[in-house]
Amino acid sequence: MIGKEGSYLVTRDREAVEKRLHAKLEASHKLSSAAATEGESELSLVKRPIDVPLPAEAGKSACRAAELMVNGNQEFRMGSYVSAIDSYSKGLVAVATATGEGDLQPMRTAMLLNRAACLLHNESREENLGQSYSNKALQDCDVVLQQDPQNAAALTRRALAFEAMELFDEAVEALVAATAQRPDDKPLAAMLPTLRDKAAA
Numbered sequence: 001m002i003g004k005e006g007s008y009l010v011t012r013d014r015e016a017v018e019k020r021l022h023a024k025l026e027a028s029h030k031l032s033s034a035a036a037t038e039g040e041s042e043l044s045l046v047k048r049p050i051d052v053p054l055p056a057e058a059g060k061s062a063c064r065a066a067e068l069m070v071n072g073n074q075e076f077r078m079g080s081y082v083s084a085i086d087s088y089s090k091g092l093v094a095v096a097t098a099t100g101e102g103d104l105q106p107m108r109t110a111m112l113l114n115r116a117a118c119l120l121h122n123e124s125r126e127e128n129l130g131q132s133y134s135n136k137a138l139q140d141c142d143v144v145l146q147q148d149p150q151n152a153a154a155l156t157r158r159a160l161a162f163e164a165m166e167l168f169d170e171a172v173e174a175l176v177a178a179t180a181q182r183p184d185d186k187p188l189a190a191m192l193p194t195l196r197d198k199a200a201a
Helices: 004-035 060-078 081-097 105-125 127-147 152-164 168-181 186-200
Strands: none
Touching: 060 081, 060 105, 081 105, 105 127, 105 152, 127 152, 152 168, 152 186, 168 186
16 A cells, blocks of 8 residues: 555656656647648648647546657658557557546547558558558548548548559549648649549549
8 A cells, every 4th residue: 555655756756757748749749830831731741740739637548648649750750650550559559548538539530640641651662561551541541530521631641542552433532522621732632633544544
């Protein structure tokens, strides 16, 4: 049994860990924000991680998930996609076990989208496993779209996954849906004619 002094030390240590984690999250969030520009294309955003803040009510599981997300984001930025995929996968397990620790849906969505992006990047490196990676990326996008059917990031990644799988009709459909959410995204719209040509071939 922990006495009052021991209980105080545990609480103090936990507060110190959470403080360090908040600092890491803030630094990671600043990196993502600094890299973003107003009106930037969704195609550019696939090249780096999405970041979200930690909920104020976060407990042990949520803090663990956030730590894994930060690790995944660092690995994503370094191009270590396999390691990032592993970190996001573990982070999603931690999110699933967190209850009553605030709204973790934004963190879950960010990790799913980041994992999908890493799977697509990894697919381009490992052509022999491309369809497998693309299928997994598609599954992550579909999970996000079940909660948010108009999520432009998920729709864009979905289109890229279908394109990698050479399912061009489905890629066109997903990209049309993405451009409907981002009508001013010119690079995104510029993909449509190419995909339509591939679908018609």
